[in-house]
Amino acid sequence: MPDLLAHVFIAYSVCRVLSWRVSWLTSQYITLGMVGAFIPDLVKIKLVIPSWRVEQLLGIPFDWGSFATGGGVLLSMLIGIVLLSTTERRRGGALLALGVLTHLLTDSLLLTPTGRTTQLLWPLTQYTTPAPGLYLSTQPEPTIVTGGFAIIVWGIHRYRIGHSETES
Numbered sequence: 133m134p135d136l137l138a139h140v141f142i143a144y145s146v147c148r149v150l151s152w153r154v155s156w157l158t159s160q161y162i163t164l165g166m167v168g169a170f171i172p173d174l175v176k177i178k179l180v181i182p183s184w185r186v187e188q189l190l191g192i193p194f195d196w197g198s199f200a201t202g203g204g205v206l207l208s209m210l211i212g213i214v215l216l217s218t219t220e221r222r223r224g225g226a227l228l229a230l231g232v233l234t235h236l237l238t239d240s241l242l243l244t245p246t247g248r249t250t251q252l253l254w255p256l257t258q259y260t261t262p263a264p265g266l267y268l269s270t271q272p273e274p275t276i277v278t279g280g281f282a283i284i285v286w287g288i289h290r291y292r293i294g295h296s297e298t299e300s
Contacts, residue, residue: 135269136173141278142238143169143231145285150230152292161227168231171208172239175200201254205232238274241266 147165151157178196187194198204209232213225240249243265251258267274 135274136170136176138275138278139169139173139235139238140166141275141282142234145278145282146234147227147230148285148289152289156223157227161223164224164227165231165234167212168209168228169235171212171228171232172200172205172235174204174208200250202250202252203255205236239269243268 143166144162147157147162151162175196177199183195183197186196199208209225209228212228213221216224236252240261240263242249242263244263246260247263247265248260249263251260253259
């Protein structure tokens with residue numbers, strides 16, 4: 133599952149770079165951004181627990197595929213926001229949303245059999261936007277590139293911390 137790790141690397145890099153300008157964006161919030169990058173891939177739970185098993189357990193129709201739509205991602209994100217303390221919901225929600233956004237943007241570049249992205253605007257519409265097809269989710273190259281970039285961002289951050297402490 134190299135694409136999931138790549139999503140975390142991208143979310144980390146974006147959040148860390150933003151933390152250089154936004155003073156309240158600490159490591160805890162960056163972690164929330166990285167958690168947000170996992171949300172659109174909740175659909176992969178079906179590999180462990182099939183939809184029919186959940187249907188059987190709940191007694192109502194159920195499909196993990198709904199978690200891959202815009203509405204499913206929004207609902208999952210809102211559940212995550214409700215789980216935060218009331219004082220952290222605004223900032224935490226923003227970071228969860230940022231992680232989700234980085235995930236969805238990079239997924240929109242995938243090579244898919246249909247040449248289209250997922251239903252990002254469902255349940256409002258079933259329209260799917262065209263995807264440029266830059267890479268497959270199973271390719272290791274995007275993970276290597278994004279991991280390298282995350283290491284560079286981490287190194288710059290460590291340098292900035294060390295440099296700011298010596299000036300003080």
